[in-house]
Amino acid sequence: MYENHRHGRRVEKRQAARRETPRVATVLSALMLLLGCGDHVLADAGKATAMGWVDAHRDEVTRMSRRLWDLAEVAFQEHASTKLLADWLAEGGFAVQRGVADMPTAWVATYGRGKPVITLLAEYDALPGLSQQARPEPVPRVEGAPGHGCGHNLLGTASAAAGLALAAAIDGKKLPGTIKVYGTPAEEGGAGKVYMVRAGLFDDVDAVLTWHPSTANHASANSNLAVKRARFQFRGLSAHAAGAPHQGHSALDAVELMNIGVNFMREHVVSDARIHYVITDGGRRPNVVPDFAEVWYYARAPKMAVAQQIFERLQEIAGAAALMTRTKMKMVDETGTYEILPNRPLAELFDANLRAIGAPPFDAADQAFAAAIGTKLVADGVLESLPTPALRMAVDPIRTQRSMGSTDVGDVSWIVPTGELRIAANANAAPGHSWCFVATAGSAIGDKATITAAKVLAATAVDLMTQPDRLAEARNAFENATASFTYKCGIPADAEPPKKLD
Numbered sequence: 029m030y031e032n033h034r035h036g037r038r039v040e041k042r043q044a045a046r047r048e049t050p051r052v053a054t055v056l057s058a059l060m061l062l063l064g065c066g067d068h069v070l071a072d073a074g075k076a077t078a079m080g081w082v083d084a085h086r087d088e089v090t091r092m093s094r095r096l097w098d099l100a101e102v103a104f105q106e107h108a109s110t111k112l113l114a115d116w117l118a119e120g121g122f123a124v125q126r127g128v129a130d131m132p133t134a135w136v137a138t139y140g141r142g143k144p145v146i147t148l149l150a151e152y153d154a155l156p157g158l159s160q161q162a163r164p165e166p167v168p169r170v171e172g173a174p175g176h177g178c179g180h181n182l183l184g185t186a187s188a189a190a191g192l193a194l195a196a197a198i199d200g201k202k203l204p205g206t207i208k209v210y211g212t213p214a215e216e217g218g219a220g221k222v223y224m225v226r227a228g229l230f231d232d233v234d235a236v237l238t239w240h241p242s243t244a245n246h247a248s249a250n251s252n253l254a255v256k257r258a259r260f261q262f263r264g265l266s267a268h269a270a271g272a273p274h275q276g277h278s279a280l281d282a283v284e285l286m287n288i289g290v291n292f293m294r295e296h297v298v299s300d301a302r303i304h305y306v307i308t309d310g311g312r313r314p315n316v317v318p319d320f321a322e323v324w325y326y327a328r329a330p331k332m333a334v335a336q337q338i339f340e341r342l343q344e345i346a347g348a349a350a351l352m353t354r355t356k357m358k359m360v361d362e363t364g365t366y367e368i369l370p371n372r373p374l375a376e377l378f379d380a381n382l383r384a385i386g387a388p389p390f391d392a393a394d395q396a397f398a399a400a401i402g403t404k405l406v407a408d409g410v411l412e413s414l415p416t417p418a419l420r421m422a423v424d425p426i427r428t429q430r431s432m433g434s435t436d437v438g439d440v441s442w443i444v445p446t447g448e449l450r451i452a453a454n455a456n457a458a459p460g461h462s463w464c465f466v467a468t469a470g471s472a473i474g475d476k477a478t479i480t481a482a483k484v485l486a487a488t489a490v491d492l493m494t495q496p497d498r499l500a501e502a503r504n505a506f507e508n509a510t511a512s513f514t515y516k517c518g519i520p521a522d523a524e525p526p527k528k529l530d
Contacts, residue, residue, distance in 0.1 A: 070201065071494040077200045078193035078486035079385075082479060089189045089482065090475045092116060096181035097470040100154040100174040103214035103529045106133045109152040110211055113188050117209060120192045129227035131525045134220060135211040136229060137188075139195040140203075144499055146489045147208040147230070147444075148191055149238040149437065151215045152184035160466035164400035168463075175466040178216065179241030179453050179477075182469055186239065186478045190485035197490060205493040208233070212436070214529070217257065219363035219518070221436035223525050225443055226517050235374065235492050235502055236446040238437055239481045241453035241469065245387040246424040247378035248448040253302060254332035254367040255434035256339040256518065259324045260286060260346045264355040266319035276317030280310050282346075282353040283321040289345040290325075297338055302328040302432065328434055332366045332518070364518025366438035368431075369509055373501040374447025374488075375426050381487040383423050388452060388476035390419045397471060398455035401464050405457075415456035419473065433460075442515050445506040449484055453477035 082089065092112065099109050110126075110133040118124045122137035158175030159168040169175075176182075191209035198207065210229070214220040224230065262283060267276030290303060297303070305325045311318030325342055329335040343359060350357035390398075398418035405411040427450070440446055453474050458464040468474055492499045 067495045070203070071490050074197040074201045074203050074490040074494060075487045077197040078190075078490060079483055081193040081196040082189060082482050082486065085189070085192070086479060089185060089478060092188070093181050093185040093474060093478050094470065096152055096184060097176050097474075100159070100176055100181075101152075102156050102174050103153045103216050103218040104131070104133060104220075104526055105528055106152050106213050109133075109184070110135060110213065113150060113152060113184055113211060117188055117191060120195055122191065122195065122209070128229060129223045129525070131213055131220060131223060133211070133213040134224060137191065137209040137211070138206060139191065140198045140206040142205060144205045144234040144493060145208060145232055146205065146492050147210055147233045147236045148187040148485060148489070149221070149236060149440070150184040150187040150209055150211050151180045152211070153180055153214055153216050153218070155216055155461060158461070158463060158466050160463040162467055162470035164397050164467060165404055166463040175463070176469045177461045177463070177465045179465055179469040179474065180215065182241045182453055182474050182478045182481070183239065184211075186481035187485060189478070189482040190489065193482060193486040194489055197486070203490065203493050207489065215436055217363075218526065218529055219365050219436040219439075220525070222363060222365060222439045222517065222519050225439050226519060230440060230443050233444045234499060236440055236444050237374070237449075237485055237488055238446065239449035239451060239485060241465070241474070241477055242450035243452055243454045243456050243458060244420050244424050244450060245382060245422065245452050246427045246450050247375040247382060248427050248450055249370040249372050249375035250427050250429055250431055251330070251367045251370055252431040252438065253300070253328040253330060253434045254335040254365065254438065255326055255328045256335045256364040257324075257326050257362040258339070259308070259322055259360040259362065260342075261322045261358045261360060262320070262350060262353070262355045263358070264317070264319050264353065267317045269315045269317050273317060277319075277354045278317050279321035279353070279355050280318040282349045282355045282357065283307055283310065283323045285352055286323060286346050286349040289349065290342060293341060293345065298329060298334060300330050300430070300432070301334070301338055302326070303338065330367060330430060332364065335364070361520055361523075365434055365436045366442055366518070368435070368438045368448070369441040369446070369506070370428075371441070371445045371447055371502055371505055373498065373505050374445060377488050377491050377498060378447055378449045378484065379426050381484045381491070382449065385480065385483050385487065387421045387423050388473075388480045390421055390473065390476060394471075394473050394476070395419055397473065398468065401455040401458055401467065405464070410459065411457055418456055420452045420456050439515075439518070442510065442513065445502040447488070447502070449481065451477045451481045451484070
């Protein structure tokens with residue numbers, strides 16, 4: 029159950045859907061047995077059809093990923109990227125609803141009918157300032173332009189490709205249920221999925237499957253960090269910095285005093301907390317006392333409640349800085365995203381399918397490309413030694429340790445059972461959000477990761493659509509974990525999605 033100003037009726041709707049899903053699953057299972065095709069037989073047939081679609085359309089999938097890589101559009105500005113993916117699904121027979129949740133670059137593509145409803149998440153936003161050629165050394169394509177430093181061109185393409193593969197399986201093998209692909213903008217700081225949660229777009233979904241490019245191959249049963257984001261704006265009084273500084277009240281002084289206070293606070297927060305900031309506006313000229321300044325903060329912690337506590341302390345420090353400088357402070361609350369709620373049954377399904385399909389088949393040329401990246405990172409002091417192998421080809425055990433990043437997938441995971449997969453698409457030990465990831469995401473390394481991810485996503489969705497017991501296990505794990513939980517949206521009730529982040 030969760031709270032939001034628009035969601036009172038949706039709580040009852042979701043609870044009714046949860047009660048109905050096991051009954052629908054039981055009927056489907058009985059029908060399949062009466063027809064002489066057990067769950068596993070239908071699952072195998074559906075997987076074979078889906079895998080066949082991916083193999084037959086390999087070049088098309090690769091071209092889509094490379095085109096997204098070329099576009100490299102940042103959060104809430106992914107107009108060409110979103111059209112590319114949504115049009116691809118529409119051409120494949122999906123009914124596409126565009127501009128959902130008041131976001132022009134968000135969409136929902138639907139194929140099939142009835143229960144269960146399985147959703148795949150597609151992301152496609154790039155990061156500012158990370159333009160990079162597909163070369164194992166830092167060489168921008170366009171100086172200062174965006175680049176896919178988190179591999180979202182691969183992520184969006186593989187999820188859409190898996191959806192199209194599942195549509196082929198639904199048609200060819202008469203699989204029960206509905207597949208939905210959600211185009212989710214602005215994962216990088218914009219929390220597009222949270223706006224979609226707030227709009228109730230996950231209310232009828234039975235399970236969500238997602239993936240992310242990584243440096244390793246594994247299913248995830250781990251959590252990450254919740255995050256709160258806001259801008260702190262200070263307004264003072266301008267004056268001549270030399271002729272009459274005593275007549276001015278410096279907004280920049282307030283920002284700097286706030287930052288000093290927060291930096292002293294770091295010793296007194298939980299060890300896994302992370303606090304970052306950038307000064308987005310510090311004045312225009314040194315000879316003018318700044319009457320306006322702004323600092324943008326992220327506060328992260330293993331639990332949303334802890335992140336909120338840290339955030340409240342940031343507000344107190346900001347208020348104190350305003351008092352010290354005789355300025356006025358305004359906090360612009362932006363977004364907050366929850367930590368991921370892991371779902372072990374979904375992780376086990378992902379693990380089984382990943383092991384059956386295998387890690388991406390990187391060849392000697394791919395390993396050499398990644399090794400050259402590693403050599404450059406060692407030379408630059410980023411890594412102490414060259415990792416071996418340069419690209420991971422093993423399938424690791426299900427990962428359970430906490431990730432130190434944050435994602436808006438977290439909010440989705442507290443609303444509906446959510447499983448996450450990781451596929452190697454970056455050089456071993458190379459940092460994300462860097463030129464390295466942009467380089468591999470635009471290379472044969474990224475292509476092979478995309479194909480593998482599409483197959484594993486599709487195979488896992490087939491399992492959930494044809495084996496009601498597996499879906500029930502995921503739902504039971506989710507219900508047990510959220511029995512005493514109340515979801516509170518981290519976006520202010522009256523906040524509209526921004527048109528861009530800057």
